[in-house]
Amino acid sequence: MFLCDLQQEGDSVVLELSGDLTVETVNDFVGAVLPVLESPLIEVRVAAIAGFDLCGLQSLYALAESRRRSNGALVFTGEEALRRFAAMARFAGLDELSAASTNG
Amino acid sequence: MAKSMDPRALFQEEAEELLQTLESSLLGLEDDPGNTEHLNSAFRALHTIKGSATMFALNALVGYAHRFENVFVSLREGNAVVTRDLVDQSLAARDILVLLLRTGEIPADVADQAEAVMVSLEGAVTAVPAAAEPDSHPRDDVTDEADRAGVERLLRIQYRPSSRTFINGTNPLSLIRELQDLGSTLVVGYSREIPPLEELQPDHCYLAWDILLTTDASRREVEDVFIFVDGESVVTIDEVHGGEYRRLGEILVDRGLLSQSDLEEYLGNRVPLGEVLVNRGVVSADSVRSALEEQRLIARIDSDDATSSIKVRTRRLDDLVSLVGEFVSLQAQINLTAQRLEDRELVNQVEQLERLVREARELSMDMHMVPVETLFAPFRRLTRELARELNREVSLTLNGTETELDKNVVDQLRDPLLHIVRNSIDHGLESPDARLAAGKPREGRLVLSAFHSGALVMITVEDDGAGINDEAIRAKAVEQGMIPADAALTREETLDLVFQPGFSTAKSATQVSGRGVGMDVVRRNVERLNGAVTLSSEAGVGTTVQLRIPLTLAIVEGLLCHVAGQSFLINLAYIRECVDGTAARRHSSGGFFDYRGSVVPLLDLAQFYRFGAANDDDPIVVVAAGDHLVGLVVSTILGNHQSVVKNMGALLQHVEGVSGAVFLADGTPALMVDVERLHRIASKQNRKSD
């Protein structure tokens, strides 16, 4: 179960993710984000994410990479979920997501 | 019919049914030899019987069914055609299976017949592989000579999962976890292949890993972790031979990322190798990072088993440290260039490079670190010997011996520390009788501690001896002509007199002179390390000497400032905050300002170094020396700068307030501000000016 609630707030876009971001649901996530990729600011609220796997994590890196290339601002919020993302990234020897993201 | 719950009994029933099916299929084939449905059905029946029978270890049945099944494999593949004779023989073979199922083995009286039937079946189908036993032990326990279980070694595992890995239900994290179960791991993940979102195939795997595993598991056990990875995934497992530090280039060549001839070519450039390779796109930044991690790990393993050959390695490490130092300097230059050019792509790349440089710097510093244990350990014996010699009873406690410190620093701390410990035992700790009389235990306590505090290491020598009587020190100092008889000194300043040259000239160290012996030498040695030494004491309770030492001598991260057009670097380890000069509330005397609710002395660097005087609105860099804050007034603050600190030549060694020099990106020198020394000068000056 995965939901990506998308809200336009002025120039910026807030993605409220809830449920599991995994290889099963990653297509839904990418599908939801692609249309708003050009927004000046994307805020990804991951607070309500219950479960995620390496594939889900990978899609967030891809989002960060997109934003980095287009110089668009990207902010991840949701302390608990981010802490878990970071723990997974550390375990996998990857850069932490916050390092991969551009904070606008 | 109620089926039994016992699988063995169920198998018996099931096999009887399957043999019935087999018979019907064979009879069907007899009528219609080309009927593939009958052929497949017969094959499946045999296959299922064989498969289940293996589970119940009915080996004779399995063996016979296997050969029988092979005949049908051949028939299905069209290597032979079904003939009447073949069906006859098959029916005979089927009856033998029934016998086997009921009795468990071929009765002796039909053994020859059973073999004859099977041989004739096998002969009827050409291209049937020679009857082989079912391969029930595909993975024989062959022990490879290199496959030494029980011996700890370092394996480098390169794991490049295929893009289908996620879809195939494989979780690379669980493989990593399994490796962790086998030993200690260092995991370097590669995320650089992840494309931007618009190009992402969401469920493809773009990640890859290098894993360094220190394990005593056999190679087979390690390979077993990856037994199920799909054919397009790449897994290589190499043993890394530790015991010797290896250069970055060797590791990259070893990993097949770089050819030996290319390596030699790039090495000719006299620029740090990692940088050259990354810049030219020869190898990726991640690869360099991973190789550097390997280097670091090996260095750590090597330092774990310190042997007599350490001198050779230390020199090599020194080479690396100085190489990285050059790297750091060059990085700073590139940073400036990138900023000047305002080229976004270049800035991005430089940011990546900066991250690498930071890691390389940490790595090289790390490799240079040794635990304080190596410094403290000799004191166990020394304390005992000194105690006996001086008729003291001393119990020594060592704390924080795992704290790491630059090896060069450790080497230069031995003498100062020896002085301090000797003083503690000789002049600090009382004789057992005196201690008893003072209501203390006979045995004096001496504690050596080390701990990290930011970029500094604190080393303390603490005793519970008589402490220092500052009246006595004062009297001594007056007698030596070091201070006027009416000098107004704080307690701290009084204790600081102990470190003055001249104070130690007392003919014989006494209770009064306290710490007289060699304390000026101690301070000089410690300051040579850009460190500081302070003393605190309470009469009757004890004395504590604290050394504050920078973690490393090699590379310093500092704040670059201009003072009247000259460049100065202030070690970041000391900096609390930079204060906007226009907003600072300076006292009318000019010697102090208000800083976060307290009054802090100001030191005008321009004036101090005799370049002139600062403006009233010049920025202030607040530095902390121990618990004391000082505001250093500079002309402008330029930014952070990492650099190798060069020693000043012999001529300039004793210039006050300067602890070394660095070269800036444009090749001009900048002087390192000696914060510890300036602090003492500032507090002295300001007391005078009040």
Place this chain on the structure above:
Amino acid sequence: MNILIVDDSISMRQMIRIILSGAGHDVTDAIDGSDGLAKFNETFDVVVTDFNMPQMGGVDLIKAIRSGEVNRTVPILMLTTESEAEKKALGRDAGATAWITKPFSKESLLATIDKISRSVAF
């Protein structure tokens, strides 16, 4: 865990059921690939399937699950009597997560299931 067993041999199914339920797993049986596909849903944590079966074999079942909509990345353990690399490769190319060769011990079945289903929690 919730495990789907697909095997045309009732004794194999029974034996695996006893091993797995004894280890605390919930087990659902299917008699061949098409039955397995019909019963397959998002609740299964692992699928254990035979290679050769009437109606739909193991390889086709794996392909169907992997190209389906639901739970398509479920770990799938393939049972085989074939130790030949070629057969393993067939299953692997179809998307099997792991395989185990008959005969297998209770311990190796449980260990293999544990290996492929082991989630790493954060």
